[in-house]
Amino acid sequence: MNPLLYPIVIPFIAGLLLYVIPRRVKGIHEAAALLVSAGTFGLTVWLFLQKPMEWTTQNSLILRLDDLSAFILLAAGLFGFLIALYSVIYMKDRNQRSMYYGSLLLTLGATCGALMSNHLILLLIFWGFLGITLYLLIQSGGDGAAPAAKKSLIIVGGSDALLLLGIVFIYSLTGTFEMDKILLSFNNGLVTWVFVLLALSAFAKAGSLPLHTWIPDMAMHTPIPATALMPAALDKLLGIYLLGRMVLNLFQMTGAMNLFLMIVGAVTIITAVMMALVQHDLRKLLAYHAVSQVGYMVLGIGTGTVIGIAGGLFHMLNNTLYKTCLFLTGGSVKYRTGSTDLDELGGLARFMPMTFLSFIFAALAISGIPPLNGFVSKWMVYQGLVELGREGDKLWVVWLLAAMFGSGLTLASFMKLTHTVFLGDSAKRAGRKIKEVGFIMWLPTVILAVLCVLFGVFAIQVPLKHFIIPAMGSDIEYIGSWSPGLATVMILIGIGIGFLIYLAGNLKGIREADSFIGGEELDSETRVTGTGFYNTIREMGMFSRIYRWAEDKWFDVYDLGNHLFSGIGGVLSKAHTGVLNLYVFWFVFGLIVLLIVLMGGSL
């Protein structure tokens, strides 16, 4: 058996076995999932070092591991393992363990398969199969998850049908299903369709507008590690992988197509972050950020410049690191407090220091604070846009403003999150004794947070050099001079001086008091929470109406489609009155039409 098959076949077999083992048997599921995901991670590391590799059978190149897929495969293996590790404790008392762990391993195997497929039909199979495992993972969230599971599979599985059509069109244009033999240029109207169909299925997977709406819904009901696994990590990797593959290998891009991507990217950044700002739930807020960040990747890839595309891919990698970390720390909060409602949380930093530290680094990374990794990749996307401007594009300022504004809003919403969850007063719920989560749960979050720092400080030396630049196939010219190492030193010095000043200023000692209004101490019900400040945005004249529309789901493709289809179906149903005469009339009508059509010539 070709080694490329191992990371696909092993998780598949193990996953299917786990479905069969009854949930009463304790420990087996966890042990198997942990072992297999660790093994898969090991395999992906080994394969990364062995690349490039190929598997040819019956004269067609079925699986291929090249520079682009190799580093994404490595990332997928890492996340599979870390999340399996985290789940061991998080999921231990749940009923649906056998479904959860089985689906987790199948997801991992199918992801590896999708990343390595060179044959488009094989890609399609893994791609569609991931929709099913997503459905099952969401269903493992219990009773309340049913509507979200339905919605997710309709959007993700529906986009799979679009991918199918795109692939069939490719076959009719090129006569092959093998990706390495395909290079389409936009000289035919059909190619535009192919591009849009493929892009839509990538958007649905990655969670970009307009097909992102399953993510906030599913995040509310799915076990948090499953949210961290699929929409935050693996689905993002896959969606952007497909987009990257399209732009780098499958299509000869044109300005119009890049414009399409950039519009989608910019709109995604802004609208999703605006939605994130006003959320009252930790999971939903993170979910909207999971959408918003995709915008940067799409925007970067849409610039069509080498540095922009590299930035987009790097941002994908960075985003999965910090977003998975954020979801997992959110999970730890839920695990200890039983809630993710921001109004019920607060002051957790002093109880859960490891969780807080991981969270704060990931939050700074996602907000694009140097020297963390989020900054580097955003900076590269900005450079891509500037480069675009130098090439004569008129609209580059618009995209740049959207991206920078979005970044600012991201910071704003994470300040809210940090404050309401970890700082400030302890909320009522938090009043009871809260402990830090166990070692097994905080270890994955700390690893991810450390990676966020390392990928930022040593961006050029490690991730860009070994992962991104080989995948691009050409070297990157940096416009701005940004030396992460030097900057880190400067920043650390700055922080050090600031701390000294702080100490100097407080030498006399200050008095600490609880918050009060008019001399009265606040009880927990009237306490000031961070969320309150952000209601201002919601109440601003122009925004209030848009937010209301958004909450009534006027911007949700799924709900619009639902209304439309049910409406048409309702009209058609009404026509079926049950009156036999009418039915006989239809029959006769059909007969007459056929008579006219077929006999018309000879009468």
Add this chain to the structure above:
Amino acid sequence: MNFIPLFVIVPLGAAFLMPVVSRLWKGMSDVLGNLAALFLMVWSFAALQMGHETTVFYAGGWEPVASIPIGIAMVMDGLTVFMLIIINVIGFAVTLYSVNYMNHYTDKAKYYTLFLLMMAGLNGVVLAGDLFNLFVFLEISAIASYSLVAFGIGSEELEASFKYQILGGTASTLILMGIAFFYHMTGTLNLADASTVIQQLGTHPGIIFVSILFLVGFSLKAALIPFHAWLPDAHPSAPAPISAMLSGVVIKVLGVYALIRIFFNVFGITAMPSVLTIFIVLGSVSMVAGAFLAISQSDFKRMLAYSSISQIGYVLFALGLGTPLGILGAMFHLINHAAFKSLLFLNSGAVVYRTNTRDLDQLGGISQKMPVTGITSLLGSLSISGLPPFGGFWSKLIIIMAAVESGHFALAGVAVFTSIVTLAYYMKLQKEAFYGALKASFGKLKEAPFLMSLSVILLAIVVTGMGLLLIPEFKSVILDPAVKIISGGLNYSKLVLGG
């Protein structure tokens, strides 16, 4: 003794024995019914083993004289074997299921009698080598179906059966009328013989008129829009195993098979390309409208019934493309649909058996209490929605590839769109019936009885593994012979008459 007539003789004989033996011992009807069905299933696999050569059986030894057949002929070729497998495998699953399920009703012996008559009719239709026998067998199974739909004799069942009879009867009349004209024009009823005569006649207006009568008559049996109106009442009202049979098998045999045999093998589709266009139009309209109708239903079985219209639309659409790939897609989708739709109807029966309702608004969360039903129905739903790696994915892929290959880009888009709508209503079905919070009144719900579960598990295995039919070893045995006969068109008469 030739083995071909046993496909008709065994169920017919068992049907008439049934009232007698059930007098002796009550449980005997179950045993006899299942033995007969098991025999037929094994026999159909034996037919597969016999090879793919066209075999003809002349009743009473009346061999043709100078290549002109004079007696009744039964013809078994690749297409027939393909249909026999569908009929008899689903037939066995359904009889197995009926052992428990029909305890709900009073007279099991009568049920089995009617059911076996229906089986005899269905097997007869696909084996008939002449038009008149085709019609006779068609009427046998149609009349058995009418009574089976009314088997519950509630007001709803009787009304549905009445509509079914009126519309079915109208169609049968048109078909009979068509046969009369046909005989007048060709002087023979033997399909193979008539085919050679028609080729000599050329495009005669009379032939076109006959083809319209057949087209309309058999389209009603296949429930294509606008001839579909009986189906949404009849299929849900029947007892669940019969619904499975009607949707899974009957519409395909009486409708699609007959259309294929007459238009591809007898008239010759190349001589009347406009019929292909009509297939495409009827197929696409049924496909889209059926899906929209299904999405707005809140009755479990009615949703499945409308879904059948939509899926048969896919089959006709693919047939209408006329290319070998399209025909392959059509046949593959036909057998897929037989498997997953029977499975889903049997699941609906299990739900009704335990909860006494099929209203989706009153159901919810029953997967927790009935895991076998829940999981098998999920497999069926995923397959019919065309998600990989299940069978439905592959047949839809082939159909869409065939559409693009023959230049129907927009229609390929329509087929893809419909498959998204299909996914949407099956997800609705899953959510409303099987997932979500368990209704308080279902607290003591139990899984369906053993044989019912066994039957759906068998079908679920078939549904899951159906994609394997594309592996060359299986494809060359099951799908290819059928496709060869259809795309071979007028070669049929040569194969039968041996000229």
